[in-house]
Amino acid sequence: MIQVLFFARLRAELGTAEHRLHGFSGSVEEVRAQLCTLFPDWRAALQSADIQAAVNREIAASSTPVRDGDEVAFFPPVTGG
Amino acid sequence: MIQVLFFARLRAELGTAEHRLHGFSGSVEEVRAQLCTLFPDWRAALQSADIQAAVNREIAASSTPVRDGDEVAFFPPVTGG
Amino acid sequence: MKLDYIKVCGAPFAVPVEYAALRSANTSDGACAVFAGSVRDYNAGADVSGLTLEHYPGMTEESLRRIVAGARSRWQLGRVRLLHRTGPLAVGEDILFVGVTSPHRQAAFAACHYIVDRLKTEAPFWKLESGAAGERWVAARRSDRRELEKWRTD
Amino acid sequence: MKLDYIKVCGAPFAVPVEYAALRSANTSDGACAVFAGSVRDYNAGADVSGLTLEHYPGMTEESLRRIVAGARSRWQLGRVRLLHRTGPLAVGEDILFVGVTSPHRQAAFAACHYIVDRLKTEAPFWKLESGAAGERWVAARRSDRRELEKWRTD
Numbered sequence: 001m002i003q004v005l006f007f008a009r010l011r012a013e014l015g016t017a018e019h020r021l022h023g024f025s026g027s028v029e030e031v032r033a034q035l036c037t038l039f040p041d042w043r044a045a046l047q048s049a050d051i052q053a054a055v056n057r058e059i060a061a062s063s064t065p066v067r068d069g070d071e072v073a074f075f076p077p078v079t080g081g
Numbered sequence: 082m083i084q085v086l087f088f089a090r091l092r093a094e095l096g097t098a099e100h101r102l103h104g105f106s107g108s109v110e111e112v113r114a115q116l117c118t119l120f121p122d123w124r125a126a127l128q129s130a131d132i133q134a135a136v137n138r139e140i141a142a143s144s145t146p147v148r149d150g151d152e153v154a155f156f157p158p159v160t161g162g
Numbered sequence: 163m164k165l166d167y168i169k170v171c172g173a174p175f176a177v178p179v180e181y182a183a184l185r186s187a188n189t190s191d192g193a194c195a196v197f198a199g200s201v202r203d204y205n206a207g208a209d210v211s212g213l214t215l216e217h218y219p220g221m222t223e224e225s226l227r228r229i230v231a232g233a234r235s236r237w238q239l240g241r242v243r244l245l246h247r248t249g250p251l252a253v254g255e256d257i258l259f260v261g262v263t264s265p266h267r268q269a270a271f272a273a274c275h276y277i278v279d280r281l282k283t284e285a286p287f288w289k290l291e292s293g294a295a296g297e298r299w300v301a302a303r304r305s306d307r308r309e310l311e312k313w314r315t316d
Numbered sequence: 317m318k319l320d321y322i323k324v325c326g327a328p329f330a331v332p333v334e335y336a337a338l339r340s341a342n343t344s345d346g347a348c349a350v351f352a353g354s355v356r357d358y359n360a361g362a363d364v365s366g367l368t369l370e371h372y373p374g375m376t377e378e379s380l381r382r383i384v385a386g387a388r389s390r391w392q393l394g395r396v397r398l399l400h401r402t403g404p405l406a407v408g409e410d411i412l413f414v415g416v417t418s419p420h421r422q423a424a425f426a427a428c429h430y431i432v433d434r435l436k437t438e439a440p441f442w443k444l445e446s447g448a449a450g451e452r453w454v455a456a457r458r459s460d461r462r463e464l465e466k467w468r469t470d
Contacts, residue, residue: 008216008288009299050302057221059284073218073286077302080215080246080287081199081258081278081421089370089442090453131456138375140438154372154440158456161369161400161441162267162353162412162432177339178332185331185352189408192356195349195428198339202346202419254343265356267432268463274349275425309422 002066004031007075013045028053029062031072050077083147085112088156094126109134110143112153131158166234167243168226170217175245177259184243184261191240191263195274199258201251205300209293213300215248215257218286222246225285233262233277236315237269244277246287276313282306320388321397322380324371329399331413338397338415345394345417349428353412355405359454363447367454369402369411372440376400379439387416387431390469391423398431400441430467436460 002021011017021034032053036043045051053060054073066072083102092098102115113134117124126132134141135154147153167183169175177198185194201213230242240263247257260277264270289300321337323329331352339348355367384396394417401411414431418424443454 005218007218007286008290012299054218054221054286057218057224073221075218075286076288076299078283078286079289079300079302080217080285081282086372088372088440089444093453135372135375135440138372138378154375156372156440157442157453159437159440160443160454160456161371161439162436178335181332181335181352185354189354189357192354194352194354196352197421197425198335198348198350199421200339200346200348201343203343267351267353271351271425271429271432278421278425 001068002031003071004035005071005073007073009076010045010051010074014039014042024066025068026066027062028055028060028064028066028072031066032062032074046074048076051075052077082149083112084152085116086152086154088154090157091126091132091155095120095123105147106149107147108143109136109141109145109147109153112147113143113155127155129157132156133158165239165241166227166230167241168223168230169245170219170222170226171245171247172249174247174255175259177256180243180245180259181261184241184263188240188263191265191270193265193267193270194261194263195267195270196262197258197260197274197278198256199278200256201253203253205291208291208295208298210253210291211294212250212252212292214250214290214292215246216288216290217246217248221286226281229277229280229284232280233273236276237264237273238266239264239269239273242273242277246281246285248287279306279309279313283310319393319395320381320384321395322377322384323399324373324376324380325399325401326403328401328409329413331410334397334399334413335415338395338417342394342417345419345424347419347421347424348415348417349421349424350416351412351414351428351432352410353432354410355407357407359445362445362449362452364407364445365448366404366406366446368404368444368446369400370442370444371400371402375440380435383431383434383438386434387427390430391418391427392420393418393423393427396427396431400435400439402441433460433463433467437464
């Protein structure tokens with residue numbers, strides 16, 4: 001199972017803070033693609049050019065592999081400080 | 082009258098914090114030369130390469146003119162902060 | 163005493179108290195640089211009445227530790243103290259405290275500045291502003307990415 | 317409230333108090349950079365038990381005003397607060413406080429750093445250190461002059 005988290009503007013746009021994917025293996029980009037297939041309404045928000053990803057709490061590239069048990073997060077650019 | 086002030090290491094080396102020159106006109110360099118003539122013991126300390134000067138509380142060059150009523154100061158490099 | 167103190171705070175902190183903690187019983191570091199960031203009453207032309215800081219628990223702490231470790235690897239530092247607020251904040255409340263001590267002022271200034279610059283582009287915090295016009299997510303500023311260029315060593 | 321506060325102090329000051337004064341009733345400046353310099357327990361390899369700060373009354377104040385004005389002419393600043401001790405100081409006591417607020421953190425950092433760098437080479441203060449080996453005048457460091465290069469605009 002892959003735990004997928006959404007934060008801030010993206011969480012508000014999707015209307016949910018998390019989603020679980022079962023039986024998944026692939027890259028960060030493929031996680032995104034699968035979510036867009038499952039929820040076509042999410043496409044605009046999830047595929048926005050500024051959305052970043054983290055795998056297991058570390059910034060990840062689109063090609064970063066995602067394995068069972070991983071935590072994947074998608075979020076807009078950070079604005080702390 | 083020219084009021085001449087000495088600070089910090091230079092004041093300690095000369096053993097005085099001030100000296101008054103009467104009937105003087107010339108440059109900062111000439112103030113220094115006149116003091117060295119009056120007090121040959123001061124030469125090493127006053128002519129040390131790192132000694133800086135101020136005229137009327139503003140950093141001055143050797144060539145800065147000094148007029149009656151001016152305040153001239155000689156001091157080593159500053160070490161505040 | 164531990165040299166690094168890093169905290170993500172749900173409740174307010176007081177800069178004077180954090181400063182005192184940073185400096186207590188440390189007479190070897192003559193230099194201390196501090197940055198404090200607070201909620202200002204306007205942003206991008208809009209009146210702001212407060213904001214809510216969301217973060218990514220778990221990743222936030224790791225991210226801040228990496229940033230502080232990056233500063234230590236670049237400069238000779240004494241103590242580093244970093245606090246970042248989360249949750250709802252009123253105008254004027256402090257969001258961020260970064261304090262760095264060092265025997266050398268250039269190291270203290272550079273490390274403090276570096277930590278703030280990296281935190282602005284890396285640490286997973288997001289601001290939701292409230293104002294007369296309702297709520298809006300604060301947009302990231304491209305200038306924050308540019309500021310990072312000055313810390314590149316390659 | 318005056319935007320600049322500059323003071324040459326014969327008596328101790330407390331950084332937390334000065335910080336609070338700098339920040340009071342100011343919600344427009346989200347960024348604040350502070351530098352605090354204190355007497356450290358060693359210098360150039362010698363144990364230090366305290367020091368005496370001599371200055372040039374009259375010139376000192378003018379020099380500090382010129383330096384702060386130079387910072388204002390370069391960056392958009394809110395408030396600037398600068399205190400410098402004179403007289404006898406014990407190890408750990410604060411010598412210098414420089415606090416700068418601004419809507420922009422880069423301006424706050426740069427102005428604070430600039431003020432400290434210029435003060436180190438321009439303001440007429442001199443340190444006489446006391447230690448086990450007696451008293452000695454602290455020598456100026458050539459590195460302080462080099463640091464000024466980064467602020468040259470010509």
